Amino acid sequence: MKKLINDPRAVVNESVEGFGIAHADLVTVHPDPLFITRKDAPVQGKVGLVSGGGSGHEPLHAGFVGRGMLDAAVPGAVFTSPTPDQIIPATTAVNGGAGVLHIVKNYTGDVLNFETAAEMAEAEGVAVRSVLVNDDVAVEDSLYTAGRRGVGGTVFVERIAGAAAERGDDLDGVTAVAQRVVDSVRSMGVALAACTVPHAGVPSFDLAEDEIEIGIGIHGEPGRHRIAMEDADGITQRLLDPIVADLSLTSGDRTIVMVNGMGGTPASELYIMFRKVAQLLDGLSVTIERSLVGNYITALEMQGASLTILRVDQEMLELWDSPVHTAALRWGA
Template sequence: MKKFVNDPKNFVPEMLRGLALANPDTLTYEPRHNLIMRAGAPRPDKVSVVQGSGSGHEPAHVMCVGKGMLDAACPGDVFSAPPADYVYETVKLVASPRGVLLLVNNYTGDRMAFEMAEELAQADDVEVRTLYVDDDVSVQDSTYTVGRRGVAGNFFVMKAVGAAAERGAGLDEVHRIGEKVNSVTRTMGMALTACTPPAKGSPLFELPDDEIEMGVGIHGEPGRKREKLQSADEMVAELVTAVVDDLPYASGDGVALMVNGLGGTPISELYLVHGLAHQQLTERGIDIHRSYVGEYCTSLDMAGASITLVRLDDEIESLLTDPAETPIRVF
């Protein structure tokens, strides 16, 4: 294993400490429950939005805490759901009189932790609602899920509910918007290589030099099939077709297009993929209003990418366009 790591047990806390030190004015790291909070949260005039999941998917979700995005993120260890009591503590810390929305990618472990935390918080009279994201079209049920997995499309849900909460929408309305965005968002990803969790120290699965995993999960879970490595054109076509056919997206639809890197793929390749996806979608009559290219939901150091589409209407597009501030500074 070739990584920047000290004791693998401290990988997540050391990352969170480095994140908070880079953003001293906007973020707080609370080491006792391993959570990242937005400075000034909770605000009494605003629904608080919280997301948690296993670590290893950064920038999801600890690097998405900020104005117009999350009020707190409670990560678990690498590829492990956060403990229910840490989620509960997070909810208590950001409990606003307007309520708390919990965003959860659909994995069995995360659902269990967040459901328990929701019950505990409700017993404390905190108004809480939970919203599940399940945008991954590659498989119906899978290693860690009943139903579809939540992957990079989660960012659009987070951005839209974050913007709605910032505008002052109530908990029911914020929840409605999140459900709506999730319902028109679809993603599929593929792996060129496996990833290596720090505590394991070796690749999570075997992938021969000439093969790819089409429809891979963000924890290295199997997807639809193993295939021979192909040209970028062919691999992008397979992703685009799977995503378009699922909703389906139709000629005349206006969409947001995300090309998300899985951690080990350089941004040069992601822009190349974007160009090919843009062309293939345009040929289908689909109109790309907004493009997002970069790393949003990764799988440690996995080489690979996912493609996400969101069918836009005026409401969703307006929420996506609202200002947001995240710890990830470009310049």
């Protein structure tokens, strides 16, 4: 294992400390228990947004803390859910009197710990709602979930719900917008090679040199098939087809598309994939209104990519385009 780390047990704390120093104009790091808030939290009268999960998926979630997205992010250990002891103070820290929305990826530990934290925060007088992100079409069940996993669609939920909160929507309104995004977004990923969790020191799964895993999870969970390596266009088609089918995309639909790197894939390869996605959707008379290409939800240094598609209406698009100012996503601000 070759990694730019010190003690494997200190990776998360040292990484978050460095993140806080690098982006001190945007965020505040709270070290014990560990969570990150936007610099101006709590924003009075605004719904607070809190998300989190295991570390190793950077820039998700801390990179999306700031104006127009999250008010707080709660990092667990690598690929491990954060604890209620972290989530509760993060929730109360961003409560500006309008309540707090939890955005939770559908992994068993995340679901249970955010539910516990919500109950405790409500006991302290904070109104809390939750939405569950379950956009991965690859499998119905995995090693970590009951039902579909929450993956790249989380970025879309955090962005659009964050914009709704920023414009002044109340808690029920922000929750409704977030749920609309959940209902309209789907993802699927592929792995070409495994990642290595620092404290484990060995790859999280094995793939032969000529094999790829279609439908891989962001923790290395098994996908739909393990197949021989194909060219980029063939792999992209394998990711796109189930998404199109699951969303029932038809002529005239408008979309936002994200081709996301898993941490170890060059940008040039991601753009080759995006090129094919654009060609295929154009053939269906489906419009790409906006796009993201790059690393937004990773799996350490896993070589691979994921495709996320959101069917948008005009309001979603306007919320997407509104100002956002975070470490990892920034425009109009």
